Amino acid sequence: RRGPLPPGPPGYPIIGNLLDIPSENGWKAWVRMSRDAGSDIICLRLPVGPSLVVLNSARCAEALLVKRSAIYSDRPRMVMLQELVRADWNVALMPYGENYKASRKTWHKHIDVPFSRPHAVMAVNRLLKELLPCKKDHHKLIRLATGRFILSAGYGIQAESAEETFIELPERWIKTISHASQLGGFLVDTIPFLKMVPSWVPGAGFQKKAKDMKELTENVRTLAFKHTQAEFAKGTAIRSYATRFLESTEEKTAEETDAVCSIIGNLYLAGADTTELALLSFVLAMALHPEVQKKGQEAIDEALGGTRLPTFSDIGTIPYVDAIINETLRWKPAVTITIPHGTTQDDFYEGYFIPKNTMVIANLAHILADEKTYGPKPDEFIPERFLKADGSLDRSISVNAAFGYGRRQCTGMAMAREMIWMTVASVLCSIDVGPAISLEGKPLDPATVEYKPFGTLNFPPTFNCTFTPRSDTAKRWIEEASIAVRY
Numbered sequence: 001r002r003g004p005l006p007p008g009p010p011g012y013p014i015i016g017n018l019l020d021i022p023s024e025n026g027w028k029a030w031v032r033m034s035r036d037a038g039s040d041i042i043c044l045r046l047p048v049g050p051s052l053v054v055l056n057s058a059r060c061a062e063a064l065l066v067k068r069s070a071i072y073s074d075r076p077r078m079v080m081l082q083e084l085v086r087a088d089w090n091v092a093l094m095p096y097g098e099n100y101k102a103s104r105k106t107w108h109k110h111i112d113v114p115f116s117r118p119h120a121v122m123a124v125n126r127l128l129k130e131l132l133p134c135k136k137d138h139h140k141l142i143r144l145a146t147g148r149f150i151l152s153a154g155y156g157i158q159a160e161s162a163e164e165t166f167i168e169l170p171e172r173w174i175k176t177i178s179h180a181s182q183l184g185g186f187l188v189d190t191i192p193f194l195k196m197v198p199s200w201v202p203g204a205g206f207q208k209k210a211k212d213m214k215e216l217t218e219n220v221r222t223l224a225f226k227h228t229q230a231e232f233a234k235g236t237a238i239r240s241y242a243t244r245f246l247e248s249t250e251e252k253t254a255e256e257t258d259a260v261c262s263i264i265g266n267l268y269l270a271g272a273d274t275t276e277l278a279l280l281s282f283v284l285a286m287a288l289h290p291e292v293q294k295k296g297q298e299a300i301d302e303a304l305g306g307t308r309l310p311t312f313s314d315i316g317t318i319p320y321v322d323a324i325i326n327e328t329l330r331w332k333p334a335v336t337i338t339i340p341h342g343t344t345q346d347d348f349y350e351g352y353f354i355p356k357n358t359m360v361i362a363n364l365a366h367i368l369a370d371e372k373t374y375g376p377k378p379d380e381f382i383p384e385r386f387l388k389a390d391g392s393l394d395r396s397i398s399v400n401a402a403f404g405y406g407r408r409q410c411t412g413m414a415m416a417r418e419m420i421w422m423t424v425a426s427v428l429c430s431i432d433v434g435p436a437i438s439l440e441g442k443p444l445d446p447a448t449v450e451y452k453p454f455g456t457l458n459f460p461p462t463f464n465c466t467f468t469p470r471s472d473t474a475k476r477w478i479e480e481a482s483i484a485v486r487y
């Protein structure tokens with residue numbers, strides 16, 4: 001040991017900092033602890049297993065997770081998920097190593113972003129049409145749209161409703177897994193040898209849960225892929241990442257087919273809720289800030305001449321739209337803290353010792369609220385912070401932190417950004433989002449809007465608002481685009 005651990009809350013004998021692990025509003029609690037300790041890197045000792053290091057600045061996150069990514073790219077051991085449930089085919093949960101590197105390679109080989117564009121357009125066109133009569137529960141429509149996009153691009157599956165098997169299955173997995181992945185969610189994660197205890201032993205109920213979750217996990221991974229294989233064999237499959245793999249002439253080993261099946265199975269699990277949360281924040285921002293919405297609409301009208309809905313050929317050409325998207329990702333990040341990274345060897349940073357097997361998380365929500373990078377009033381929604389004086393996009397200010405750091409940075413970043421762009425540009429072009437109203441029927445006040453982080457995710461308050469076509473012409477575009485939806 002070459003120095004002290006990073007500072008942190010004092011904790012107690014035996015249980016260490018167990019009671020300091022926040023159950024709610026995690027990222028704000030880490031900021032408080034960091035301020036109390038006078039350090040942007042803090043450490044919490046847990047009674048059993050590795051310590052937890054929290055990085056509260058971009059400086060630390062880049063120094064460790066990016067520059068020393070060879071050491072900081074593991075995932076901590078999760079006995080329940082990785083070893084009992086066998087969800088270790090999920091890239092986000094995979095330990096760092098040869099399998100992990102091979103999976104990311106498979107991802108990049110088969111999941112190229114331009115291929116998914118027509119699927120994004122179709123999902124967004126359908127969303128526009130469904131939003132128009134919507135007075136409440138728009139979050140369900142948005143979730144369905146992100147799910148439809150992913151299922152369509154991945155498998156060519158066209159989901160009509162959220163009740164359909166191929167949506168219901170991964171949704172159930174996400175709900176179940178959010179408990180299993182919480183720190184301390186299962187005792188077996190803290191005391192790994194418990195995994196040897198048979199299910200009939202009193203107190204070993206987790207074994208039964210693990211068995212059920214294992215079955216669900218395997219179904220999530222394989223059922224939709226098998227469905228597409230069957231459609232493909234019949235000649236009725238719609239073109240997707242899965243069919244493109246199946247139709248390729250290159251020789252396919254069983255292992256490769258299985259690897260592609262896992263990667264496509266990953267898309268929904270990692271991408272549906274995160275992208276949905278980003279889009280919900282966009283809707284909320286427009287509902288709270290009509291003046292920003294108006295500027296966004298004017299920017300779109302100027303670029304497209306008020307003649308049509310946007311297409312992907314417009315991406316990157318309307319700076320105010322890009323600024324709104326960056327600000328949405330920054331203002332209320334969908335993911336507040338990274339999934340824990342793990343260290344694969346001892347390290348030493350700014351006088352502090354960080355042992356092998358430490359869990360390391362970066363406080364993304366705090367990093368994205370740094371006034372030195374993003375300017376004053378970080379709690380407010382101000383897209384102009386991403387624009388230069390001449391109105392062009394300031395590319396020197398990045399919000400990539402919203403997608404994590406280093407070798408474990410989000411693999412779906414480009415795909416998510418494109419889906420978000422198409423939704424934001426299309427809504428601004430054709431729909432007026434009305435004021436945000438709470439479930440109690442009161443207007444939401446931008447100054448007091450509170451999100452609720454749960455696990456790594458960040459949930460907006462439930463609210464209602466209206467979606468009105470901006471004009472008769474816009475209404476006609478939406479009608480025509482929705483008729484043209486052919487997957």
Ligand code: HEM
Binds near residue numbers: 272
């Ligand atoms: C706005 C939307 C999204 C946000 C904000 C987001 C954010 C993140 C974050 C913060 C991480 C953790 C990075 C780390 O540990 O350092 C992550 C991981 C991941 N994301 Fe996303 N994500 C989004 C959409 C997507 C989509 C659409 C997909 C897939 C199509 C996806 C696939 C993944 C995967 C596979 C990982 C695990 C990467 C690894 O462990 O190597 N994400 N994402």
